[in-house]
Amino acid sequence: MAKTLTIEPITRITGHAKIVVDLDDNGNVADAKIVTTSMRGFEQFCIGRPAEEIPRIANRICGISSWDNHLASNKAIDKICGVTLPPAGEKLRRLMQHLTWIANKTLHFYFLIAPDYMIGPEAESRNVFTIFKSNPELGTKVIKMRQLAAMLVEHFSGKVIHPMAAVPGGFSKPMIESEREEILKGAEELLEFAKFSMELAKTEMLSKYMDFIEQIGVINTGFLGSITDDGSWEIYDGKLRLMKADGNCEDFSCEQYTDYIDQHIEPWTYSKFPYVKNWGEFGLQSDNSSIYRAGALARINVCEKMATPLAQAELEEFRDKFSRPCQYTMLYPYASLIEMLANTEQALALLNDTEITDENVRVPVEAKAGHGVGCVESIQGTLIHDYETDKDGFVTKTNIILGATHNTAAMNLSLKQTAQTLIKEGKYDQGSINRLEMVIRAYNPSFQD
């Protein structure tokens, strides 16, 4: 008899969503969907607010990627105001972003997904608390390392969650030498932790779960990410690159995003479905050519190289093993750890740059009518904040595409592929149901528009 399974809430992710699996009369998967069950409406309530206040409102979009939203929002307003930041102002923004990424990648890898690999996909109790009980040394280490990265940001900038220290035109305060020294010391510790995490992923994920990685959640899509002018991996600025599944690339400025990306709406979920309109008509079939992915795997695919040596060595090893572009969904977390190495290396480079303690961190701005698009990468994917203002500098129009939203279609396809592979003739258990969630967790989604 046909029936429906409702896996709700999807756990160890951010936001509100459920999996709905429809089984046919033979117990095979007829359909499987991810339903986002709530929405808050930031695009609406930013309208009417003074532009300079938006970075302190839009940061609340996500309590994890709040610095990324804060920065994309500030960049949109920088553009409306037509200002070029003082070098130290931009460097402080970049430093905060790298440090928060280290904290958040630690969260994603250890707190959200590692329980599935280290305790096992079928285990009765799979969570960070179980890791903590079975391996207190590792548990304590990850709690402390995430905390260290977070508190380096908090001590200097006032807040790691929902920040206010980036301001239109730059940064609200300069960094003094004693602050630089404190953060440098912490960042050196974090580099060792990033190396440790990379090796752990090789032993706990790659060596034990390769069959799983090759079979589960695999789909064929294009990719979106940011790169510098010379094609290096980039998260704060640069240009956008769309890579087709065959590896062909097209680069464009973030202002041009509407020339490429449109959004589709379905009646059964609050999440929108971005797609590349020049690649074909949108559809939720596995062979649809308009679907692309963003986030760690996408950035690792679209870049020509990493800008720092340790991350570059890992990228080369990754490409030797998995080619380019790599379509293995379950390697998102692994790609994310290559990025964590890059974050620590780039944070150290910024901290060793004497210019970072320059007192000139902000240029004044003024109320202006205009249109600005601010893009940064969030861990989940390319974040786009697009605002228009009136002559008094009040916001009149917005379009915000969250990093995770780019993956709405791809996640649904990965889920369906996994459900059809694992659930046959009415046979399933909590282990196979958890594997459906593992595919979604790999993307590090955030279901909260």
Place this chain on the structure above:
Amino acid sequence: MALKVVEEWFNACAGCEMSILNTGENLVDLLSELEFIHMPFLVDHKYYGKTGEDSQLEIPEADVAIVSGGVRTQQQKEILQQIRQKCKTLVALGTCAINGGIPALANMWKREEILNSIYASSLPTEVPAWLDRVYAIDEVAKVDIYIPGCPPHPQNITEAINALLKGELWSLPERSVCDSCPTRREKKASSGTTKRFFENLTFSPEEPMDTMRCVMEQGFICLGPVTRAGCRGDSDAPRCIRARVGCRGCFGPIRKGAKPMVDMMSAWSSIGLSPQGVPDRRALLNRFIGAHNNLRPLPKR
């Protein structure tokens, strides 16, 4: 025996849950005394059973429920009501849970206006429906402990949990951010008009915080006078002041029922500052407290 905890998030952003993790080493100590039996962010308990076959939504019984976020959908309201039934003590964590928070800015519009604006003509219809507005937790269920902040300070979370472990209630003292702010005050603004934050404050970064003049007295917007203290923790100043920017009220009003709009007008006039230059006053002074009907759609002019 460990205290059984249910943790749930509603119209929120995960910042409150991140703040729980930011208790850091204290969390390591607390873990032996707490058992999180439902916590979508970190633990796998499901509403409809492990394989999604149950027909009734089920929240486990617990000693304590900690909830973040306001109430936006009918489904969230039903989950909250069940949590209240199943848990002995209900903790509202964070300003969204207590006052609606930033997402309750949505209360300035009618529900349909927002949905139509975001989804145009293709409104999702098969999703949990929005309530007419965003509600604070205590508009739906009785709250025993309030931990304000956007996000709450980890130190306050640790204190509240330690109180719960002893079977006690906890609350933040009713003081203003100004009471916890070290900046130098001369009781008079440096000029008569309020400036928008288009340039940085004047201060010496190498000098201690108490050498910087009060943000309001420098002529910039700061909601310290009407905002509850608690964001400072053990540090040398409130969080925003540490970043050298003005407070925006994220800990909510100093006491329940206070009227920040009225109180802020007198704070401005007391130092000779005209509120005329303050843009978007209604949304600014209710930025974090739009629930409880503080923000509602205005008739079209």
